[in-house]
Amino acid sequence: MNKLKQYLEDSRQMVDKELDRLLPKPVGLEESVCDAMRYSVFAGGKRIRPILLLAANKLCEGDSKQALPAACALEMVHTYSLIHDDLPAIDNGQLRRGKPTTHKKFNEAVAILAGDALLTLAFETLARCPEAFVAQLVYELATAAGTTGMIGGQVADIEWTGRGMEYPTLEFIHSHKTGALITAAIRMGAILAKADETALKSLTGYGRCLGLAFQIADDILDVESSSALTGKDSGADAALGKATYPRLFGVSESRQRCLGLIDQAKKHLADFGARADLLEGIADMVGNRTA
Amino acid sequence: MNKLKQYLEDSRQMVDKELDRLLPKPVGLEESVCDAMRYSVFAGGKRIRPILLLAANKLCEGDSKQALPAACALEMVHTYSLIHDDLPAIDNGQLRRGKPTTHKKFNEAVAILAGDALLTLAFETLARCPEAFVAQLVYELATAAGTTGMIGGQVADIEWTGRGMEYPTLEFIHSHKTGALITAAIRMGAILAKADETALKSLTGYGRCLGLAFQIADDILDVESSSALTGKDSGADAALGKATYPRLFGVSESRQRCLGLIDQAKKHLADFGARADLLEGIADMVGNRTA
Numbered sequence: 001m002n003k004l005k006q007y008l009e010d011s012r013q014m015v016d017k018e019l020d021r022l023l024p025k026p027v028g029l030e031e032s033v034c035d036a037m038r039y040s041v042f043a044g045g046k047r048i049r050p051i052l053l054l055a056a057n058k059l060c061e062g063d064s065k066q067a068l069p070a071a072c073a074l075e076m077v078h079t080y081s082l083i084h085d086d087l088p089a090i091d092n093g094q095l096r097r098g099k100p101t102t103h104k105k106f107n108e109a110v111a112i113l114a115g116d117a118l119l120t121l122a123f124e125t126l127a128r129c130p131e132a133f134v135a136q137l138v139y140e141l142a143t144a145a146g147t148t149g150m151i152g153g154q155v156a157d158i159e160w161t162g163r164g165m166e167y168p169t170l171e172f173i174h175s176h177k178t179g180a181l182i183t184a185a186i187r188m189g190a191i192l193a194k195a196d197e198t199a200l201k202s203l204t205g206y207g208r209c210l211g212l213a214f215q216i217a218d219d220i221l222d223v224e225s226s227s228a229l230t231g232k233d234s235g236a237d238a239a240l241g242k243a244t245y246p247r248l249f250g251v252s253e254s255r256q257r258c259l260g261l262i263d264q265a266k267k268h269l270a271d272f273g274a275r276a277d278l279l280e281g282i283a284d285m286v287g288n289r290t291a
Numbered sequence: 292m293n294k295l296k297q298y299l300e301d302s303r304q305m306v307d308k309e310l311d312r313l314l315p316k317p318v319g320l321e322e323s324v325c326d327a328m329r330y331s332v333f334a335g336g337k338r339i340r341p342i343l344l345l346a347a348n349k350l351c352e353g354d355s356k357q358a359l360p361a362a363c364a365l366e367m368v369h370t371y372s373l374i375h376d377d378l379p380a381i382d383n384g385q386l387r388r389g390k391p392t393t394h395k396k397f398n399e400a401v402a403i404l405a406g407d408a409l410l411t412l413a414f415e416t417l418a419r420c421p422e423a424f425v426a427q428l429v430y431e432l433a434t435a436a437g438t439t440g441m442i443g444g445q446v447a448d449i450e451w452t453g454r455g456m457e458y459p460t461l462e463f464i465h466s467h468k469t470g471a472l473i474t475a476a477i478r479m480g481a482i483l484a485k486a487d488e489t490a491l492k493s494l495t496g497y498g499r500c501l502g503l504a505f506q507i508a509d510d511i512l513d514v515e516s517s518s519a520l521t522g523k524d525s526g527a528d529a530a531l532g533k534a535t536y537p538r539l540f541g542v543s544e545s546r547q548r549c550l551g552l553i554d555q556a557k558k559h560l561a562d563f564g565a566r567a568d569l570l571e572g573i574a575d576m577v578g579n580r581t582a
Contacts, residue, residue: 124430
């Protein structure tokens with residue numbers, strides 16, 4: 001466990017340093033949008049997606065230095081999605097990671113453009129990866145982030161807010177809104193290490209289970225935790241009339257389902273043996289999330 | 292001139308057909324955002340950017356079928372930028388191409404996500420181009436669309452709206468907000484035809500002059516034309532307190548500067564001889580824009 005904590009901390013530091021290198025300096029006429037990009041990215045994220053990419057890459061014996069820019073591209077896409085989700089026209093979030101959301105700190109126009117700029121910079125960053133990987137990486141990220149992935153989940157979430165919802169709709173929303181990018185993180189790490197089809201398939205299975213479990217844990221946290229712990233508006237899902245696992249199944253069954261998915265995720269790692277210890281540890285951590 | 296008109300019409304139809312193929316069908320839980328993407332893309336754009344890509348590609352003896360998806364990717368990025376520019380927090384546009392803007396037709400949340408989805412789909416589309424070109428194409432598009440290009444111009448435009456502005460600032464805004472994507476269109480067409488460095492340099496020069504001329508013509512149209520002709524809110528720039536060429540130099544000198552840039556643009560084509568007739572014709576057309 002100490003080894004895992006060390007790995008997470010080292011990776012987080014590596015990712016933060018690389019993000020600092022990749023993000024534009026706030027100078028010139030475009031200063032405010034660059035400021036807003038940095039504010040949002042460095043508001044204290046846990047860097048789960050980049051770390052998953054790096055851990056999958058390490059499992060497949062890749063070169064973590066080479067994988068680092070792609071890891072940062074994922075965090076850019078994640079941050080852009082938070083900025084846009086928080087806009088008044090969508091979730092109207094006031095607090096994120098314990099700080100004012102981007103449109104509260106700056107203004108709506110700058111927040112919209114900072115989100116757009118982070119999404120764009122993510123693809124620019126992938127374009128600078130070793131050429132043999134670029135087409136596949138861009139494809140993975142774009143399909144995970146677009147209407148077939150994250151945006152598809154987000155729009156379904158908006159359309160169904162405040163309406164009664166059956167389980168398949170909730171699963172669609174969670175697996176698309178959160179799961180797609182987490183699965184892409186795992187897959188991109190494996191692709192950068194030239195993993196074979198069998199390994200890629202197992203890791204994709206791990207990613208799907210972990211992604212859904214991650215969002216269920218998030219739902220539970222939204223019900224159970226105070227704003228001080230999560231750094232977000234507490235009970236925001238219920239206030240917005242959003243369907244969540246606790247609302248459909250209650251907290252206790254939601255927790256069971258989350259842990260069931262964590263077990264399933266770890267089963268996908270069976271063939272990797274001890275090499276999978278990091279990804280196993282991360283799965284356990286997601287199952288026991290408290291923030 | 293008839294030959295040019297025919298080429299523009301044929302290309303426009305080709306682009307529209309390919310866009311229809313590339314855009315997601317409005318089905319499933321993500322239906323509304325797909326509807327909004329199609330509504331915005333098919334609101335009657337002139338397809339100038341895709342046509343410039345195809346014409347540059349043709350000049351360099353490329354395969355237009357192979358270049359078509361990249362041409363459509365440019366139109367997706369252009370459309371996304373219009374949707375987000377029109378949002379209430381930015382220009383609060385009500386009318387675009389003679390129709391209600393996307394957030395008026397749908398709602399703000401769907402408009403934000405439709406823009407995000409078009410930007411993402413543009414990169415997915417480039418990822419499906421022949422692999423040898425993907426890294427370069429993604430790089431060209433991302434740098435032209437991000438803080439170093441279009442978004443940089445857009446944020447400067449917002450920051451300086453309603454304030455006195457010197458010429459260098461106006462030129463920065465125009466060359467970034469509009470010029471960067473037009474230059475990228477030309478460059479991407481040439482890259483897809485494996486143009487050599489010399490040709491690429493000449494065409495880049497053409498693109499830069501044309502892009503700036505295009506925006507000056509747009510400024511003049513905003514002052515001189517009625518909403519019925521442009522399909523946009525008429526006199527919107529002045530109402531928003533935006534700096535424009537007519538405001539800084541008057542209409543007559545603005546027109547002179549525009550035509551001067553058109554001449555410069557055409558000079559960059561000198562070495563191509565008769566092969567450049569399409570790009571020359573397009574430049575003249577931009578100089579004589581009436582809509």
